[in-house]
Amino acid sequence: MKITKKYANGLGVFFIASGVGALWLTFMWYRMNMEGQSPSDFISFPVLFYYIFNSLLLLFVGISFRAKRFKQYAVLAVLLAISVTASLFVPGHNQYVLGDTNLFIFTVYTGVLFGASVGGFILVPMFLASVYIGAVYGVMYIIGKFNYIGDINPIEVNSSSVDAPTSKIYEHNP
Numbered sequence: 001m002k003i004t005k006k007y008a009n010g011l012g013v014f015f016i017a018s019g020v021g022a023l024w025l026t027f028m029w030y031r032m033n034m035e036g037q038s039p040s041d042f043i044s045f046p047v048l049f050y051y052i053f054n055s056l057l058l059l060f061v062g063i064s065f066r067a068k069r070f071k072q073y074a075v076l077a078v079l080l081a082i083s084v085t086a087s088l089f090v091p092g093h094n095q096y097v098l099g100d101t102n103l104f105i106f107t108v109y110t111g112v113l114f115g116a117s118v119g120g121f122i123l124v125p126m127f128l129a130s131v132y133i134g135a136v137y138g139v140m141y142i143i144g145k146f147n148y149i150g151d152i153n154p155i156e157v158n159s160s161s162v163d164a165p166t167s168k169i170y171e172h173n174p
Contacts, residue, residue, distance in 0.1 A: 047103070
């Protein structure tokens, strides 16, 4: 897959915005929980640090992608995907909202519904899309299927060719 400079910059900004949004949502959930405004008591310190870790890791994924440090990006993106996917195997700890479930489902559910007032219905899907899009591109880079080509000159002119156009944009050397 060939990645252009414009696409890489745009995707890097998307990753960074998702990381900042996830960090914002984490602190807003924590604040709502501490003020007793949250109907779900889900923030314990290990879970809070897990959310902060994933948010910061996504931020670093975006920064390294935008800076074209693809080796660093690939390692961080795969590590982030493993970290997020591992939450599927962590049992949920809140019996009031969903019963016994895993941390992944619980986080998505509470983030989208109870975090809606602070943008959770947009930020949670953005975060998940960034994590798994980043992981796919990271694995593609590791196996050699990801190719950054930078700026593309869409029109190549061979001045020695007889069939070269003779418009003002091209130099014509007879």
